Structures are given as C-alpha cells and as structure tokens.
Amino acid sequence: MTAEVTVGIDIGTTSVKAVAADGDGTIVARARVPHRLLVPAPDMLEHDAVEAWAEGPVKALAALGVDEPLAVAVSAMVPSMTAVDRAGRPVVPGLLYGDARGRHAQSTSTVAPIGEAAEFVKWCAGEAPDAHGYWSAPAVANYALGGEAAVDFGTAFTTSPLFGAAMAWDEAVLADVGARLDQMPRVEMMGTAIGRVTGSGTILAGGSIDAMAEQIVAGADDDGDVLVHCGTTMIVWAVISDERQGQGTWTIPHTTPGKLMIGGPSNAGGLFLNWVLSFVGEGPTDVDDPWRVPVWEPYVRGERVPYHDADRRAVLHDLDLTEGPNAVRRAAYEAAGFVTRHILDLGAVTGRRIVATGGGTRVGPWMQALADCTCLPVHVAAVPEGAALGGAFLARQAAGLETSMTDAARWASTDHIVEPAPEYAVPVAHRYEKFLSYSERGEG
Numbered sequence: 001m002t003a004e005v006t007v008g009i010d011i012g013t014t015s016v017k018a019v020a021a022d023g024d025g026t027i028v029a030r031a032r033v034p035h036r037l038l039v040p041a042p043d044m045l046e047h048d049a050v051e052a053w054a055e056g057p058v059k060a061l062a063a064l065g066v067d068e069p070l071a072v073a074v075s076a077m078v079p080s081m082t083a084v085d086r087a088g089r090p091v092v093p094g095l096l097y098g099d100a101r102g103r104h105a106q107s108t109s110t111v112a113p114i115g116e117a118a119e120f121v122k123w124c125a126g127e128a129p130d131a132h133g134y135w136s137a138p139a140v141a142n143y144a145l146g147g148e149a150a151v152d153f154g155t156a157f158t159t160s161p162l163f164g165a166a167m168a169w170d171e172a173v174l175a176d177v178g179a180r181l182d183q184m185p186r187v188e189m190m191g192t193a194i195g196r197v198t199g200s201g202t203i204l205a206g207g208s209i210d211a212m213a214e215q216i217v218a219g220a221d222d223d224g225d226v227l228v229h230c231g232t233t234m235i236v237w238a239v240i241s242d243e244r245q246g247q248g249t250w251t252i253p254h255t256t257p258g259k260l261m262i263g264g265p266s267n268a269g270g271l272f273l274n275w276v277l278s279f280v281g282e283g284p285t286d287v288d289d290p291w292r293v294p295v296w297e298p299y300v301r302g303e304r305v306p307y308h309d310a311d312r313r314a315v316l317h318d319l320d321l322t323e324g325p326n327a328v329r330r331a332a333y334e335a336a337g338f339v340t341r342h343i344l345d346l347g348a349v350t351g352r353r354i355v356a357t358g359g360g361t362r363v364g365p366w367m368q369a370l371a372d373c374t375c376l377p378v379h380v381a382a383v384p385e386g387a388a389l390g391g392a393f394l395a396r397q398a399a400g401l402e403t404s405m406t407d408a409a410r411w412a413s414t415d416h417i418v419e420p421a422p423e424y425a426v427p428v429a430h431r432y433e434k435f436l437s438y439s440e441r442g443e444g
Contacts, residue, residue, distance in 0.1 A: 006399065007069045007202075008391025009057045010210055011076040011137045013037055013096070013232035013271070016056035017385045020066045021392040023401065025217070025411030027383060031063035037232070038093070042301065043310060044101070049082040049094030053140040061145065061197075071203035071395035072145065073191070075213040075387045076137040077233070078158040081120035083131035088143035092127045095120045097233075098267070098302065098310060117159035118177050125178035132183070138207055139185035146204040148195040149185040154209045156187045163187070191397030191405065205398030211235050211265075212255075213390030214357055216405055218381060219412025221256050224352030226263075228340055228370065229386070230360025234269030236305075236340050237261040238349040246346035248306025255405050262347040264305030268298040268339040270360055272314070275300050276332040285330040285365040290427040293327050294319040295434050298335040306346055307439075317438055333365045334428065337373025338435040344374065354378045357386035361415075372424040373432065382413040 002020075005028060009018045014037050020029040035052040039045060047053065057074060079097055082090040095101055101123040102116035121134045135143070136151055136159070143149045156163040162177075162184075164170040169184045188194045188206040195204040207213065211229060220227035220239055229235040237252075240260050245251055250264040276296075287293060299312035316328070344351055354376050360366050361380045371378045383389050393408040402408075 002066055002069050004401065005066060005069045006392045006395035007061060007064060007066065007072040008213065008388040008393070008395060009060055009072060009074045009141070010213070010385060010387035010391060011053060011057065011074065011141060012210070012387075013077060016052065016060045017388045018060035018064055019383070019385050019388040019392055020064050020069055021389060021411075023396070025389065025393070025413070029064040029066050030385065031060045033060045033063065041100075043099070045096045045099045045301070047094035047096060049090035049137070049140060053082070053094055053137045054089060054144040057141040058144050068200050068202050071193075071205050071399040072197060073205035073207035073391040073395040073398065074138050074141045074145070075207045075210045075391045076141070076155070077210050078136070078155055079117040079120065080137040081117060081124055081134060082140065083124040083128035084133050084135050084140065086132045088140065088149065090140060091131060092124055094137065095123065097265075098304065100310070103310060115160055118162050118173065121162065121174075121179050122177035129178065133185065134179050134183050135185050142194065142204060146195040146197045148204055150188050150194045150206065151185050152190045152206045152208050153187055154190065154212055158209065191394040193398040203395070203398050205395045207391050207394055210387035211237070213394065214386035215261070215390070216255050216408040217383075217390045217393060217411045218355050218357055218386055219409055220355040221254070221259065221409055222352075224350055226340070226344065226349070226351045226354045226376065227261070228354050228356050229358045230269060230356055230363075230366060231358040232270040233265050233267065234336055234339065235265045236263040236343045238263050238344055238347055238351060240347070240349065244348065246306070246343070246348065248308060249343060249346050250305065262349065263343050266305055266339045266343070267301055267303055268336045272298040272300050273332050273336065273366065276329065280325040280328050283329060284326055285333060287327050287330055290424050292323055293334065293427070293431065294323060294331045295431050295438065296331045296335040297435075297438050298332070298339065305343060315438070317434070329365065330369070333369035334373055334431065335435070336366060337369040338432050340370060341374045341432060342436065351376050355381065357381040357384065359384050367418045368421065371418045371420040372428050375420050375425065377420070378418040379414045380416050380418060382415040
C-alpha cells in the first residue's frame with residue numbers, strides 16, 4: 001500500500017484522466033486513456049460505454065503505475081446512461097448530455113415531469129428491457145473497479161425526477177419510464193468508502209460530478225472568482241454570496257458555506273473549437289489588425305446555457321476576402337470568451353479573475369481570448385486534470401485523511417496568469433455586441 005497517495009479518475013467526453021497525488025496535492029503520476037466520442041447523427045452524442053466507462057477507468061488506474069494507492073474515487077460528466085447485463089457490462093451505447101434521445105419527454109402519468117436522464121432510461125429500457133440495470137458512467141466505472149454499482153448523491157440529483165426530494169429513487173417515476181428500483185445503482189455520499197478495488201486493499205470511494213470535483217481544488221472561492229472549465233464542454237461558474245437567478249443560467253451551492261455559484265455548461269468549448277480547427281487546420285491566431293476578425297455563433301450542436309436550444313447551429317459572420325485562417329481561428333476562441341462574458345452579464349456578476357482548468361488550459365490562444373473577451377486576468381491552474389485531482393482529495397476523505405471538503409482549497413495552485421491585451425479591448429467590445437445581436441436573433 002502506497003502511503004498517503006490517492007487517485008482520482010475522471011471520465012471525460014474524449015478520454016479518461018487519472019492522477020495520483022500525495023498529501024500536499026503534488027502529482028506523482030498521471031495517465032490519459034483516450035476514447036471515441038461518437039456522433040451517429042447531428043443531434044446524437046454517445047460513447048461506447050464498454051470502452052469509455054468500464055475499460056477506460058481500469059486502464060487509467062493501471063497506467064499510473066502506482067502500487068496499491070490508499071484510495072481511488074471516480075468523477076464523471078452528467079447526465080449519462082446505459083443498460084448493463086448481470087456482469088455490469090454495458091449492452092447499449094452510453095448516452096451523453098444533450099443527446100436527442102433525452103428530449104421530447106412525454107410522461108404518461110402525473111407523478112412528475114420527465115427530465116433528460118429519465119428519457120435516457122426510457123430509451124435504454126426500450127432497447128434492453130431485460131437489462132440487469134440502468135447505470136450512469138460512474139456506476140459502470142465503480143462496478144468495473146470494485147464490483148460496486150454506486151453513484152454519489154450529486155450525480156443522482158442530476159437525474160431528477162428519477163431521484164427525488166425524498167433522497168431516494170422514485171419508484172413511480174421509474175415505473176413510468178420502464179425501470180425498477182432494483183435496476184438503479186445505490187447512492188452514497190461523496191468522499192465515503194464504498195468498497196475495495198478488486199484484488200487489492202485500495203479503498204473505492206464515492207466520487208462526484210466532474211465540475212464539483214474540479215471546483216473543490218480550483219481555489220475559486222471568493223466573490224468575483226469565475227471558474228471556467230475548458231474541456232470538450234466549457235463550464236462557467238461565478239462565485240456569489242447572494243441568491244440570484246440569471247436568464248437561462250443555473251444557481252447552485254458552492255462547497256464553501258454561504259457561497260453560491262451561477263452559470264452553467266456551454267457547447268462553445270473544445271467540441272466547437274476542435275470542429276473549427278478540423279476545417280482551417282492548426283495554426284496561429286495572430287492578425288495584423290485587431291479589428292479584422294469575424295464573429296462566430298459557436299452552436300455546432302445547439303447550446304445549453306443560456307439558450308437551452310438544441311436546434312441552434314454554428315454560423316460565421318462578417319468574414320471577408322481580407323481575412324484568412326488566422327482570423328477564423330481567433331474568432332473561434334473569442335466565441336468561447338464571448339459566451340463566458342455573456343453568462344457573467346446574465347448573472348449580474350462583477351468578475352475579478354478567471355480561474356481556468358481543464359485540458360484546454362494548454363491552448364494559449366484560448367486562454368488569451370478568455371482574458372481579452374472578459375477583460376479579466378486568467379489564472380491558469382497548475383494541474384489541468386482538475387476533476388481527477390478533486391477525486392483524489394475525495395479519496396483522501398474516504399481513507400480518513402481529511403475531515404472537511406473545504407480543506408481541498410490548499411491543493412489549488414496557479415501555473416501562470418494571462419492578462420488582457422490592451423490593443424484588443426475596444427475591437428473585442430465591438431464584436432461582443434455583434435455576437436449578442438446575432439445570438440439573440442438565433443441566426444444559428
């Protein structure tokens with residue numbers, strides 16, 4: 001058993017990341033196991049759940065090369081769903097957030113409105129009515145790692161109304177979508193021991209939603225701090241102290257008592273940016289004139305926050321013969337910055353800094369555009385795998401090495417700070433107004 005080294009595993013949209021950390025949050029090993037993001041149709045998004053949810057976490061843990069870490073915890077994106085057989089192996093694709101099979105909910109009873117995860121279960125039940133269970137990504141991973149079909153309470157809450165106010169699976173809602181109580185995973189607290197990794201003494205811990213795990217180690221804890229997860233999905237959370245709602249945004253509790261976060265997920269992250277680069281190629285974003293940049297509506301597969309409109313599509317505005325690939329690339333990164341700024345404006349947030357996490361922090365033009373478009377300094381996290389690092393801290397809790405989740409803030413560290421470029425301030429403000437005009441008209 002490796003003393004005080006714990007592991008966090010994060011199931012992301014395009015890979016499983018794992019980190020092993022010591023008691024100071026220093027990374028002693030890291031691994032990344034890529035998997036395929038499948039788009040069978042423009043409005044569908046899925047994983048091969050065997051590859052990504054069952055085998056990926058096991059391979060990532062092995063790839064770390066750490067001999068029996070003290071504990072391991074899994075985080076994952078939400079919502080997700082598949083059907084499994086008695087061996088816990090997925091037998092249908094793993095459905096992901098925003099997939100059309102989670103839309104057009106029409107409940108046949110009056111027990112509750114049906115949400116995205118409930119529609120996912122209904123589809124899975126239709127495809128595999130005799131399935132042993134209907135599990136989300138962390139349940140599949142925990143079973144593959146230690147034979148424990150369990151999810152944390154945060155993940156369970158995102159399946160509402162399947163998981164209800166009584167802090168339990170709702171039998172009536174499950175029946176309405178063709179499922180039973182015994183087909184759902186058990187629900188455990190974050191940072192508690194739920195079993196052991198098969199064939200070892202390593203504690204298997206209750207993990208968390210990826211964004212929550214990332215937040216506890218990001219250090220974005222003060223009013224005006226804006227946590228931006230730069231992954232396949234871009235997630236923006238601004239820290240506030242007063243209860244408020246912004247049009248199209250979500251308000252959720254912060255892990256720090258008395259604090260809240262306002263914002264939500266957007267499709268203007270790596271999914272959109274990589275799509276743009278697939279057309280114009282990798283390359284610089286330098287332009288001769290900061291005014292000579294077009295404007296993207298980045299809705300290549302609809303938008304989540306703030307529009308909640310799956311039918312929006314991407315549009316490139318104001319491109320002319322004087323602008324080339326550099327300007328198109330710059331415009332794509334600015335679109336991510338404009339979405340961030342828009343979410344802050346909708347939440348009436350006066351930001352003081354951005355704390356950037358996720359794999360996209362390695363992309364310099366993305367970080368610069370975030371700074372330029374929000375007029376805020378960007379503090380780039382020293383550990384891009386924030387959700388995995390947060391999982392490693394939760395694993396420490398399960399091992400009895402930590403007593404408070406708020407202590408995870410001591411693991412927060414900044415690699416470098418990106419300041420806004422003064423020459424872009426006025427041109428970007430002009431383009432932001434055009435971005436709002438185009439987006440509000442819904443031209444995509």
